[in-house]
Amino acid sequence: xxxxxxxLKQFLKINWDTERIGELLTDLGLEVxxxxxxxxxxxxxxxxxxxxxxxxxxxxxxxxxxxxTVDLGxxxxxxxxCGAPNVAAGQKVPVATVGTILYDEKxxxxxxxxxxxxxxxxxxxxxAEDELGLGxxxxxxxxxxxxxxxxxLVSEVFxxxxxxxxxxxxxxxxSDAMSHYGVARDVRAGLIQKExxxxxxxxxxxxxxxxxxTLRFDVEVEDKDLVPRYCGxxxxxxxxxxxxxxxxxxxxxxxxxxxxxxxxxxxxxxxxLGQPLHAFDAQKVRGNKIIVKNLKEGTKFxxxxxxxxxxxxxxxxxxxxxxxxxxxxxxxxxxxxGVTEHTTSIFLESAYFNPVSIRKTAKRHxxxxxxxxxxxxxxxxxxxxxxxxxxxxxxxxYAGGKLASDISDFYPIKMNDFQVFLSYKNAYRLIxxxxxxxxxxxxxxxxxxxxxxxxxxxxxxxxxxxRTDVQREADIIEEILRVxxxxxxxxxxxLNTSISFDSNIETKVENIVANQLTALGFNETMANSxxxxxxxxxxxxxxxxxxxxxxxxLSNDLGVLRQSMLFSGLESVSYNLNRKNNSLKFYEFxxxxxxxxxxxxxxxxxxxxxxxxxxxxxxxxxxxxSDFFYLKGVITAIxxxxxxxxxKGSPAKSDVFSEGITLSLGxxxxxxxxxxxxxxxxxxxxxxxxxxxxxxxxxxxKFSGKKNIKVASLTKFPAVKRDLALLINSKTEFxxxxxxxxxxxxKMLKEVDLxxxxxxxxxxxxxxxxxxxxxxxxxxxxxxxxxxxKIMQKLQQSFxxxxxxxxx
Numbered sequence: 001x002x003x004x005x006x007x008l009k010q011f012l013k014i015n016w017d018t019e020r021i022g023e024l025l026t027d028l029g030l031e032v033x034x035x036x037x038x039x040x041x042x043x044x045x046x047x048x049x050x051x052x053x054x055x056x057x058x059x060x061x062x063x064x065x066x067x068x069t070v071d072l073g074x075x076x077x078x079x080x081x082c083g084a085p086n087v088a089a090g091q092k093v094p095v096a097t098v099g100t101i102l103y104d105e106k107x108x109x110x111x112x113x114x115x116x117x118x119x120x121x122x123x124x125x126x127x128a129e130d131e132l133g134l135g136x137x138x139x140x141x142x143x144x145x146x147x148x149x150x151x152x153l154v155s156e157v158f159x160x161x162x163x164x165x166x167x168x169x170x171x172x173x174x175s176d177a178m179s180h181y182g183v184a185r186d187v188r189a190g191l192i193q194k195e196x197x198x199x200x201x202x203x204x205x206x207x208x209x210x211x212x213x214t215l216r217f218d219v220e221v222e223d224k225d226l227v228p229r230y231c232g233x234x235x236x237x238x239x240x241x242x243x244x245x246x247x248x249x250x251x252x253x254x255x256x257x258x259x260x261x262x263x264x265x266x267x268x269x270x271x272x273l274g275q276p277l278h279a280f281d282a283q284k285v286r287g288n289k290i291i292v293k294n295l296k297e298g299t300k301f302x303x304x305x306x307x308x309x310x311x312x313x314x315x316x317x318x319x320x321x322x323x324x325x326x327x328x329x330x331x332x333x334x335x336x337x338g339v340t341e342h343t344t345s346i347f348l349e350s351a352y353f354n355p356v357s358i359r360k361t362a363k364r365h366x367x368x369x370x371x372x373x374x375x376x377x378x379x380x381x382x383x384x385x386x387x388x389x390x391x392x393x394x395x396x397x398y399a400g401g402k403l404a405s406d407i408s409d410f411y412p413i414k415m416n417d418f419q420v421f422l423s424y425k426n427a428y429r430l431i432x433x434x435x436x437x438x439x440x441x442x443x444x445x446x447x448x449x450x451x452x453x454x455x456x457x458x459x460x461x462x463x464x465x466x467r468t469d470v471q472r473e474a475d476i477i478e479e480i481l482r483v484x485x486x487x488x489x490x491x492x493x494x495l496n497t498s499i500s501f502d503s504n505i506e507t508k509v510e511n512i513v514a515n516q517l518t519a520l521g522f523n524e525t526m527a528n529s530x531x532x533x534x535x536x537x538x539x540x541x542x543x544x545x546x547x548x549x550x551x552x553x554l555s556n557d558l559g560v561l562r563q564s565m566l567f568s569g570l571e572s573v574s575y576n577l578n579r580k581n582n583s584l585k586f587y588e589f590x591x592x593x594x595x596x597x598x599x600x601x602x603x604x605x606x607x608x609x610x611x612x613x614x615x616x617x618x619x620x621x622x623x624x625x626s627d628f629f630y631l632k633g634v635i636t637a638i639x640x641x642x643x644x645x646x647x648k649g650s651p652a653k654s655d656v657f658s659e660g661i662t663l664s665l666g667x668x669x670x671x672x673x674x675x676x677x678x679x680x681x682x683x684x685x686x687x688x689x690x691x692x693x694x695x696x697x698x699x700x701x702k703f704s705g706k707k708n709i710k711v712a713s714l715t716k717f718p719a720v721k722r723d724l725a726l727l728i729n730s731k732t733e734f735x736x737x738x739x740x741x742x743x744x745x746x747k748m749l750k751e752v753d754l755x756x757x758x759x760x761x762x763x764x765x766x767x768x769x770x771x772x773x774x775x776x777x778x779x780x781x782x783x784x785x786x787x788x789x790k791i792m793q794k795l796q797q798s799f800x801x802x803x804x805x806x807x808x
Contacts, residue, residue, distance in 0.1 A: 001167075002254035003166045004254055005021065006250075007272070008180055008183060008187070010180070011185075013198060018166075021187070025186075027487070028190045028483065029171070029482045030177055030186060032168055034167040035166055037163075038252070040252070041158075042103045044155050048100060049094075049095055049152065050095070050150055051071060051092070051093055052092055052093075053070055053089050053093060056088055061118040061119050062117075066083070066087055072097065078124055080123060080125065084128065087141050093127075093143060095124050096112045098113060098114050098123055099111065102131060102132070127141065128140065132154070176274075178377065178379075179272060181202065203390050208403075209403070212403075213406065216234065216404075216405040217232060217285070217288050217289060217290055217405065219289075219290045223293070224410075226353065227316060227410070228412075228415065229352040229381050229411045230290075230352075230409075231384050231388050231408065231410070232349050233408070234404045236344070237344065238344060239344075241260065242258070242260065242261065251267060261395070262395060265395055265398065270371070273390065275374075275379060275386075276374055276375060277348060278327060278333055279349070281346060285320045285326065285347060286324060287320055287322060289320060290320070290347065292351075293319055294314065294316065303332045303333065303335060304332060309365055312361070314357065315361045316358070318349070328367075329358075331358060331375075345404070346401075351384060352375075352381040355375060355378045358372055359376035359552070362376060366556065388407060415465065420476055421459070421460050421461070422458050422473055422477070424458050424459075425457065426473060431484075433490055441459070444461065447467075450462040512641065516641055517587045523585065525569070525588045526590070527588060529562055529568075530553075530562070531561070533547060533556075535564070535567045538680050541656070545595070546596060548561040561593035563592055564694075570680070570684045571684065572586060574684040582612045583626075584612055585608075585610050587607065589606055591604055604697040607692070608692070609692055612688065613625055613626065614626050628674065630691075639671070643704060646665070647670065648663070648664045649662070656692070657674035657676065660674025660675070671700075673691070717778055717779065718777070719750065719776065719777040720783055721776075722774050724772050726771075726805040727764075728768060728799075728804070732768075734770065736803060741795055744794055744798040745791050748791055753772070754771070755772070755773055756771035758771075
């Protein structure tokens with residue numbers, strides 16, 4: 001939320017510097033995330049001075065240009081080439097001197113430089129109104145008052161205003177601070193704590209009176225629970241035009257674009273007092289009656305942004321006497337009832353709507369307006385009439401309006417202020433320090449919390465209506481503490497702690513694997529479990545019906561719980577690649593969420609993401625790209641570390657892989673891994689290959705640690721390695737070679753590995769070449785050549801007989 005310092009000074013006459021105010025706001029719980037300088041005209045016209053045109057002659061080399069000499073004051077006379085048709089000798093004009101930066105409509109700056117135009121030197125620029133940001137006129141240069149002295153700063157002539165805007169990270173509970181007046185109220189409490197007691201100046205509405213009772217609108221509210229209070233007044237003889245400059249400057253400072261005087265005043269009061277208002281064109285309201293009601297499900301309604309929306313039966317609608325919708329109450333106005341330049345009379349609304357209802361409506365229609373932002377957090381119900389009077393007086397003053405009716409105020413059940421008892425003992429216990437009772441009472445008084453009764457043990461308190469978040473004793477204590485100052489609480493340097501031992505086997509297994517992956521150069525990530533509903537369209541293995549949907553999502557991008565950890569991981573990969581971090585190795589322990597047959601299911605997973613090079617570039621080592629076999633080695637190492645062996649590999653059925661393998665133990669799937677399809681990567685803006693592994697952690701935990709680990713001493717006899725190049729059928733898989741080798745030689749054969757595969761034109765059709773290595777070893781003696789040759793001959797014969805292999 002943006003707070004203008006100049007606006008804040010309207011309520012508190014304070015002259016502290018912005019940094020000091022920012023620190024005070026942060027200490028009070030209104031954290032200042034940044035302070036921005038705002039100027040009524042960007043650049044504040046620095047370097048622009050009043051110049052007097054001394055001479056003006058036709059340019060010798062251009063028909064439409066003129067060469068002028070201009071006095072900039074202090075005997076500084078320069079030559080400027082000007083193309084404006086109205087420039088003439090004797091004029092006082094604004095001159096942007098060399099080095100001045102001017103800004104265009106888009107806010108982009110350009111520097112005035114010394115140069116030659118058609119052969120004539122030019123030292124500056126005589127400016128038009130639009131070039132200075134003072135208006136839109138570009139017909140000619142801006143001619144100033146002839147009484148001005150040459151050299152006078154133009155910023156002084158046009159009284160350029162400079163403001164400082166605080167960006168406050170407002171927490172949802174602090175609805176009382178969603179206005180300049182609310183922030184000023186909090187600042188005053190903080191200043192009192194620093195022994196600076198300033199008056200809080202509230203806008204006066206004492207001049208409010210009805211001019212003529214010529215146009216009355218009756219108000220009817222069908223559901224007082226949805227709309228506990230609704231106020232309105234009619235104003236006639238209004239003239240819709242630009243609002244005064246000071247209102248425009250206030251709105252511009254906090255990032256709002258001025259529209260016209262009526263709309264600007266409603267926005268001004270909203271940000272001044274925190275009460276949303278809405279103005280209807282009275283001539284477009286049939287029957288001189290306002291009905292607040294719910295309409296039928298599916299009713300069509302076009303809002304101010306010219307979008308036709310389908311209404312819910314739960315939406316609060318502002319309607320006329322014929323039940324025609326005029327506005328989505330508390331959220332957004334209607335196109336047909338809005339104020340235009342032809343409006344001459346208005347009905348001005350100020351209401352209190354049920355926060356829950358407004359929240360649901362705003363989310364339902366994907367509308368987040370300044371009004372809904374405040375209504376859904378809870379505004380001050382006692383502010384509605386006061387804010388209405390404030391806005392009515394401003395409209396009367398700046399739009400020439402006349403108050404044409406008494407205020408219609410629907411308020412059937414008055415909302416009483418909340419009562420809370422504060423125990424001193426509990427306050428001292430929660431704060432951790434004893435604060436003097438008189439200081440506690442002074443803090444409460446500065447927060448406008450009334451003390452009704454006092455006993456030795458505590459205080460009976462009445463909470464003002466604008467503090468909708470203060471309902472418990474603990475809330476009162478928190479208020480005392482934030483104003484007293486967290487920094488003023490003493491703390492002990494002694495640290496007490498209890499040592500806990502985690503006996504959870506699942507946590508131990510996770511730590512073992514996490515340490516192993518970290519040692520391999522992987523980084524752990526933690527992605528949000530909430531994700532985009534649209535991701536279901538990227539894979540046929542994910543069903544939209546199985547989505548676990550959020551009833552009240554924070555945004556459309558966080559609408560469902562993830563069914564796959566792939567897409568949230570690819571978001572992290574994409575984020576890093578876009579920042580030139582091209583070699584990545586990530587792992588994440590997380591969950592997926594599903595809805596099957598009206599029952600919710602959570603599954604634990606460990607996912608790996610690998611892309612780019614295996615190691616950092618170095619002059620000492622060659623750069624190797626991470627590939628399919630590297631990821632397979634990592635997964636195998638993890639599972640073997642947990643005592644899981646004899647895995648069965650099969651082609652992965654998941655459609656997220658262009659090439660993939662499923663590893664299973666019996667019929668239970670433990671992991672899937674492979675190369676992510678390029679069509680999926682394209683959705684994330686990823687252009688390089690990404691390897692992904694999805695390890696089903698629940699299944700891994702079932703088998704980890706189930707087998708006893710045997711320890712054997714290392715043999716002292718050397719191993720022997722032999723290779724065979726086999727020409728085999730292209731459909732034969734390596735696992736067949738692997739299994740047949742161990743069936744043929746169980747005693748001496750220790751390892752079988754595939755180190756090369758070749759398929760090409762030089763081989764017979766339907767054939768491929770496997771280069772396979774075999775490691776032989778006898779634990780009791782050194783192998784001789786005769787034994788080795790005999791074993792290799794037996795292996796070769798087995799391959800020839802059962803796999804139709806031929807030795808190359």
